[in-house]
Amino acid sequence: MAPRVVVVSLASDFGCQVQMTNIEDDLLDVLGLIDLSYWQLASSGHMPAEYDVAIVEGAVTTEEHVELLKRIRSVADVVMVIGACAVTGGIPAMAGEGDLEQRFAYVYGTDGANVARGRISPGPVKRIIGVDYEVPGCPIDTAEFLRVLSHALQGLANRLPQEPLCAICKTKENVCLFDKGQICLGMFTRTGCGARCVSLGRPCTGCRGLAADANVESAMKILAEKGYDIDEVTERLAVFNTREEVFSR
Amino acid sequence: MFFRVMDTSRLPDLVRGLSRDHEVIGPVAKEERFVFAAIDDPADLRLDYDTTLLPPKKLFFPPEDQMMRFRVADNEVLDDEVFAAPRVLLGLHPCDINALLLMDNIFLKDYVDPYYKARRDTTLVVGISCVPTEDCFCNSLGTDEAHWGFDIFLTDLGDRYFVSVRSVKGAELLDDFVETREITDADTAAFQRVTRERKDKFTQDVDTSQLPLLLDAKFDSPVWDELGERCLSCGACSMVCPTCYCFNVRDDLAPDQKTGTRTRLWDSCQFSEFAAVAHGQNFRESRASRVKYRYYHKQWGYLSKFERVLCVGCGRCSTACAADITPREVIAALAKGGVE
Numbered sequence: 001m002a003p004r005v006v007v008v009s010l011a012s013d014f015g016c017q018v019q020m021t022n023i024e025d026d027l028l029d030v031l032g033l034i035d036l037s038y039w040q041l042a043s044s045g046h047m048p049a050e051y052d053v054a055i056v057e058g059a060v061t062t063e064e065h066v067e068l069l070k071r072i073r074s075v076a077d078v079v080m081v082i083g084a085c086a087v088t089g090g091i092p093a094m095a096g097e098g099d100l101e102q103r104f105a106y107v108y109g110t111d112g113a114n115v116a117r118g119r120i121s122p123g124p125v126k127r128i129i130g131v132d133y134e135v136p137g138c139p140i141d142t143a144e145f146l147r148v149l150s151h152a153l154q155g156l157a158n159r160l161p162q163e164p165l166c167a168i169c170k171t172k173e174n175v176c177l178f179d180k181g182q183i184c185l186g187m188f189t190r191t192g193c194g195a196r197c198v199s200l201g202r203p204c205t206g207c208r209g210l211a212a213d214a215n216v217e218s219a220m221k222i223l224a225e226k227g228y229d230i231d232e233v234t235e236r237l238a239v240f241n242t243r244e245e246v247f248s249r
Numbered sequence: 250m251f252f253r254v255m256d257t258s259r260l261p262d263l264v265r266g267l268s269r270d271h272e273v274i275g276p277v278a279k280e281e282r283f284v285f286a287a288i289d290d291p292a293d294l295r296l297d298y299d300t301t302l303l304p305p306k307k308l309f310f311p312p313e314d315q316m317m318r319f320r321v322a323d324n325e326v327l328d329d330e331v332f333a334a335p336r337v338l339l340g341l342h343p344c345d346i347n348a349l350l351l352m353d354n355i356f357l358k359d360y361v362d363p364y365y366k367a368r369r370d371t372t373l374v375v376g377i378s379c380v381p382t383e384d385c386f387c388n389s390l391g392t393d394e395a396h397w398g399f400d401i402f403l404t405d406l407g408d409r410y411f412v413s414v415r416s417v418k419g420a421e422l423l424d425d426f427v428e429t430r431e432i433t434d435a436d437t438a439a440f441q442r443v444t445r446e447r448k449d450k451f452t453q454d455v456d457t458s459q460l461p462l463l464l465d466a467k468f469d470s471p472v473w474d475e476l477g478e479r480c481l482s483c484g485a486c487s488m489v490c491p492t493c494y495c496f497n498v499r500d501d502l503a504p505d506q507k508t509g510t511r512t513r514l515w516d517s518c519q520f521s522e523f524a525a526v527a528h529g530q531n532f533r534e535s536r537a538s539r540v541k542y543r544y545y546h547k548q549w550g551y552l553s554k555f556e557r558v559l560c561v562g563c564g565r566c567s568t569a570c571a572a573d574i575t576p577r578e579v580i581a582a583l584a585k586g587g588v589e
């Protein structure tokens with residue numbers, strides 16, 4: 001029996017689900033392998049009570065999300081999170097830096113209380129439940145999504161690369177952006193995107209999260225020695241990573 | 250080997266001639282740096298380049314290379330042939346020519362690698378003399394001159410090239426496509442002068458004497474810990490190195506899960522997963538041990554098997570390392586007992 005799959009969204013812009021539709025050429029092959037019981041972006045009905053694989057997009061921002069995730073974890077054999085929001089907390093998690101209520105008051109004034117009820121400090125899915133497979137990035141890369149999905153379907157281990165981006169960037173023969181005085185987050189960030197941004201002449205923004213191998217402490221020290229503004233580097237890292245994660249390294 | 254002289258103005262003739270039956274690949278500008286790329290117009294060729302971002306190894310052992318496809322149902326190999334068209338690699342510096350010879354020891358000796366061999370067999374090498382950059386230290390390793398490993402070598406004498414011809418194929422190509430003349434005593438004298446002047450331009454002097462002994466004695470040196478604290482584990486040093494040959498192999502299933510591809514990708518001993526094995530064991534868990542073994546492999550392990558160190562002093566790793574970890578500094582620090 002084909003595994004029953006549901007695709008669920010928490011707080012996000014649905015960009016990664018849209019990316020899933022961009023698989024186009026291979027979508028039919030993929031759909032042939034699974035029983036897509038529910039896809040929030042495309043389904044009008046309700047999520048079924050039983051399923052085998054849950055693909056979750058988006059950051060956790062409310063009590064409702066927490067409940068939903070706990071339910072998903074108790075039903076699904078496999079939980080796969082996709083996109084920066086779900087994997088690292090992404091952009092939504094920026095709102096969780098500092099005092100959340102103060103930020104709400106700043107944005108929504110005194111009506112804040114009624115805007116997002118049951119709000120919690122936004123964060124990644126792994127903060128609430130255990131996660132089996134991750135597809136990082138903003139947005140996800142379709143080839144990597146297919147690879148991870150294939151691993152999930154075959155029951156293979158989640159094998160995200162551990163090393164920072166610079167190696168693959170070198171293989172693309174990019175002139176290092178630090179040689180041009182720009183700040184690039186490649187030395188902090190998990191590889192796997194093929195150094196797409198740098199190859200287009202733009203610095204890495206760290207959307208895939210911190211690399212397990214990254215030597216954050218040394219990188220900060222080196223950049224400070226070279227005259228870069230460490231506060232700015234930290235600010236940039238905090239766009240896709242929570243500060244708590246950056247400082248814990 | 251025999252020698253001829255060719256006017257520098259004849260270079261486009263040579264390039265155009267070679268292009269007839271070969272793909273010609275040579276150094277071209279990329280922003281303020283250089284890369285090896287296909288030459289469509291001889292005017293793009295930049296034989297005055299300093300060092301390319303990636304070494305020529307990328308042309309024999311690509312960073313990402315599909316080895317075969319396979320069928321899942323019966324494990325059948327579907328296609329594993331290597332497509333290698335005839336090529337001329339035009340404009341290799343002595344260090345890069347020597348680096349390919351070191352790679353040959355790995356890919357063509359005990360285990361012949363069909364992917365590397367096919368490309369090596371169909372590629373002719375034309376060398377070019379160079380001017381040392383501030384990161385070059387090939388002079389300390391005896392790789393500043395190439396005596397083997399090329400078909401033709403051009404030494405720039407200003408208005409003319411002193412042409413060393415090493416292979417029959419090289420002689421034929423030269424004969425077919427470009428006008429050359431016999432060397433005179435004046436040419437030889439100019440060649441010797443240029444060679445001497447180049448030697449004087451090296452700014453680095455890395456003391457590599459008794460290096461294996463030094464490494465043996467310094468196995469537990471705190472230098473490794475200091476370097477380990479600084480290293481970013483980014484692997485840039487291995488990627489840009491003309492003699493690093495480690496690779497990873499990855500299988501990917503097609504979306505329908507019926508067939509798959511096997512790909513090999515450049516790897517680096519600086520990555521934490523490099524020495525990780527099943528059951529979660531990792532022989533090089535700490536960064537310090539990884540930096541250390543990069544040096545032990547290059548300056549000791551390879552040497553004990555092939556009687557040469559696995560480094561040609563091209564300086565690419567020094568340029569690429571954001572943490573400024575350079576062979577020169579590492580060797581000096583070991584000798585002295587501390588990082589500056």
Ligand code: SF4
Binds near residue numbers: 165174176178204
């Ligand atoms: S441009 Fe960025 S990713 Fe590329 S080598 Fe430099 S720091 Fe690393």
Ligand code: SF4
Binds near residue numbers: 489560
């Ligand atoms: S170790 Fe560094 S200097 Fe030596 S060959 Fe490799 S890149 Fe060049």
Ligand code: SF4
Binds near residue numbers: 487516
């Ligand atoms: S072990 Fe390290 S230093 Fe040696 S060839 Fe492999 S990547 Fe290069």
Ligand code: SF4
Binds near residue numbers: 479481482485486573
């Ligand atoms: S390039 Fe430098 S920082 Fe990166 S792995 Fe090599 S030695 Fe470490």
